[in-house]
Amino acid sequence: MTTRATTSISDPNARRDLSERSARDRSGEPVNDTISDDVLDLDISGMTCAACARRVERALGQLDGVSATVNYATERARVYGAGTDAAAAISRVEKAGYGAHIHDDADDTWSKRATENRITSLRRRLVVSALLTVPLMDITIVLALVPGWRFPGWEAVCVIAALPIVTWAAWPFHRATLRNLRHGSVSMDTLVSLGITASFGWAVLSLIFGFGDSGDPGFWLGFGMTPAGASSIYLDVAAGMTTFQLAGRYFETRSRRKAGDVLGALGELAATHVRIRRDDADSVEPIAALTSGDEVVVLPGETIPCDGEVIEGIAAVDTSMMTGEPVPVDVSPGSTVTGGTVSTNGRMLLRATSVGAHSQLAQMAALAEQAQARKAGVQTLVDRITGYVVPGVIVLAILVTAVWTFTGTPFTRAFGIGISVLIIACPCALGLATPTALMVGVGRGARLGILIKGHDALEASGMISTVVLDKTGTLTTGRMTVHAVTAVAEVPEHEVLRVAASVELGSEHAVAAAVLSEAKRRIVDLPKARDFAAHPGQGAEARVDGAVVLVGSPALMREHGVALDAAATQIRDAIDSARTIVVVSIDGRAVGVIEVGDTIKPDAVMAIRALRAQGIRTVLLTGDSEQAGRRIGTEAGVDDVYAGVLPAQKADVIRQLQHDGTKVAMVGDGINDSVALAAADLGLAVATGTDIAMKSADIIVVRDDLLAVPEAIALARRTRRTIRWNLGWAFGYNAAALPIAAIGLLNPLIAAAAMSLSSVLVVSNSLRLQKMRLRGR
Incomplete structure (x- = not known):
């Protein structure tokens, strides 16, 4: 280090x-x-x-x-x-x-109803289309391949069976195409509609004008040619294409709705009603009636309706839906609770501190939603590409058909190849590759207390080589704690702590709070101090059990003529450990030394190890002395320590590391680190309450757990890999399928099925992020 x-x-x-x-x-x-x-x-x-x-x-x-x-x-x-x-x-x-x-945000009925109506309509059309297509395919293929089994009027029977499929069942594609044409544009639906219409139209024209009776071989199925007179096989193509496309659209819509539910699940955690106490009477009212400062009663099993402070009662609160932590958290009077969590047992009385849009849950849901609105640069490029792909595919299909025809290929086969090109090149998967993965990744993170603000955070996470951690409040608890109590005279240690705590009862200093906390942990009763007097910046004194007790720094002791020879060794050891020294004297004689200092968070060491396992170097920033920084850095196990860094200089350290060629992530407490968070390649704010709305951070961690930092980076990297896999598949699929279709090796039915399955595959791959397990969850 x-x-x-x-x-x-x-x-x-x-x-x-x-x-x-x-x-x-x-x-x-x-x-x-x-x-x-x-x-x-x-x-x-x-x-x-x-x-x-x-x-x-x-x-x-x-x-x-x-x-x-x-x-x-x-x-x-x-x-x-x-x-x-x-x-x-x-x-x-x-x-x-x-x-x-x-x-x-409070009422998504319109959007849900529109989606449900579309899913219902697609399901109804899919069922009808499939029920008619299966027998139609059997009859058409058998009669087309075996001329001896054909009966008079068999083509007309097939046309009648195919008609409801290519009209009513395929209407969503035709309707979208007509709408687009009215506005002078085209879309993926245009390709599907053209393919269905062309296949059905060619079959009907062949039957009416006898195109199939020319004696030329019929349709190529991928393993051979149909006998002459089998042009009606295109009815099978039109029906099969419609069924495959409807199936793909149906499962895609359902999957996208499921992905949207992952993102929206956070907002659904909010309670709809609240039990408000007014004039010693409880009344159940809509959540909109709750205001900050109201007293709220929460019964066992109920959802906590707001952020608040516990006034009465003890309970175990299940926070897993927001932080991913499986073990309930015990709360008691003075504890803070978060809206959207659940009281598993015990009755509580709360005072509402943040309600409505100001609550932590509402801000988390809002940030998760806004992450979707910030379109990634790669997605903007994909959208532009798809805008040119559709008309390009139509032109390509016409050219392919023309080239095959001019080279002497029977028009029936050339036409089938053109249909395959038309269908296989639909870039639906490209349009879904990025937003679905981002949607599910952001939603999964939100359920774990990790808010990813946008795609830029995902991109940055993959390049991070160094994580810089602020010390106070991030790597450490930010609270002073007693590390050692040493007696230097005949007075026992517990007596040193007892009299010191009695004096500190009158002080509000952080060191005094640490001494009092330790005394309450070890001692039941504290004697009452009299004649209290504060010495600002140095300590305090009072009379305890009739004796004058002085508690403070070595400088205060020297000012009052207290000899420190007996405590010299303890004071030197505390200085070497970079801890604050509190000397205790009784009636002018030093009796003990109390060492006080900040402590690292219990999960800090595991978090540093997890970051190292990801191949990331760790750096500690602290305004403390070099000795204090070295002590904290050694305990945490970081690779490097920058000591003596003032808050205004944190961004300078970030830029210096970047100048050395490293990609830097900054982890701060979300309060005074905004400039450093903005300067870093990736900013992670470990924030609570209203700090969740930090604008400078790319990722916000809203749970008191430093292990969430490596988890956030792991989730961001996994989401980024999923997006890249989706895009790779979508581009690769089109790049490989188009030439195969153009050289005549892809049957239109197979093309229709493959195109539909590619979109479903992209969405399904994105949904795998929902099941991603972090830290053995």
């Missing part, structure tokens, strides 16, 4: 203003950590692909002074602009062919 005493950093850029940096995220988009009048959230219905989301963005962007981001996975739009007119924004979305509704 290396220890460095730091007074200043000679970095020419060390004093640059970070206010603009902290007001923006690292992707350059405005950070809106609170909803203001300039931000409008809309629920959007009717979107079927990423191209739809981009179209809604463009429609909203046509409003004066307005910009918007639309998330296809969450089906939500965030509209930025001074004085955004909600009616005008909704009208603009509706003119683009979609539905819109003002998002209400």
